[in-house]
Amino acid sequence: MTAQRVLIAYGTKNGATAGIAEWIAEELREQGLDTDVRSAASVRDIAAYDAVVLGGGLYAGRWQRDATSFARRHREALAQRPVWLFSSGPLDASASERDIPPARGVSRIADRLDARDHVTFGGSLTEGAQGFIARQILKQGKGGDFRDHEQIRAWAHGIATRLSGSAQPADHG
Ligand SMILES: Cc1cc2nc3c(=O)[nH]c(=O)nc-3n(C[C@H](O)[C@H](O)[C@H](O)COP(=O)(O)O)c2cc1C
Numbered sequence: 001m002t003a004q005r006v007l008i009a010y011g012t013k014n015g016a017t018a019g020i021a022e023w024i025a026e027e028l029r030e031q032g033l034d035t036d037v038r039s040a041a042s043v044r045d046i047a048a049y050d051a052v053v054l055g056g057g058l059y060a061g062r063w064q065r066d067a068t069s070f071a072r073r074h075r076e077a078l079a080q081r082p083v084w085l086f087s088s089g090p091l092d093a094s095a096s097e098r099d100i101p102p103a104r105g106v107s108r109i110a111d112r113l114d115a116r117d118h119v120t121f122g123g124s125l126t127e128g129a130q131g132f133i134a135r136q137i138l139k140q141g142k143g144g145d146f147r148d149h150e151q152i153r154a155w156a157h158g159i160a161t162r163l164s165g166s167a168q169p170a171d172h173g
Helices: 016-030 065-073 075-079 104-112 132-139 149-164
Strands: 005-011 034-039 051-059 083-088 117-121
Touching: 005 016, 005 065, 016 034, 016 051, 016 083, 016 149, 051 065, 051 149, 065 075, 065 104, 083 104, 104 117, 117 149
Parallel strands: 005 034, 005 051, 051 083, 083 117
Antiparallel strands: none
């Protein structure tokens, strides 16, 4: 049987969300899924994928816009596939300690796409980040890397379990 093919698409400004996407991919590949990781802006067509994981960095309560545009652009195709969503945001340990509900706009996207799940992971903001506010946060000593590798891998493991137990992959022609 051909492996299920999974796309992980991310919208990032400073790279934290891309890193999370890579960790999710590592877990899915270890579980035998054929997995691509791509910047959301670079994906033209998702027809070849059986499932999609979409993540965005949070900026003032919204996803970085490449993630939002991806959801809009591929809305019809996404609605026909299992979709999982994640956000990368809080610059403290809160996301490791409790469930943080999606921001309002992200929640709307989750409803529209009938997403299987959404999770908020801790974010990261470190030296070299772009933007005035980012530099201010760093100057105040409030940056850091709060991405929880174990939590991310465990979430990805759940996706792999669901996909491995599901129907045959689509015919990619
Ligand atoms: C200007 C700015 C606004 C932010 N707004 C939020 C926010 O509304 N909610 C949140 O949880 N994190 C917020 N953060 C933290 C980022 O979401 C976090 O650094 C995230 O991991 C960034 O992802 P990226 O590097 O992939 O762009 C903000 C950071 C900056 C610099």
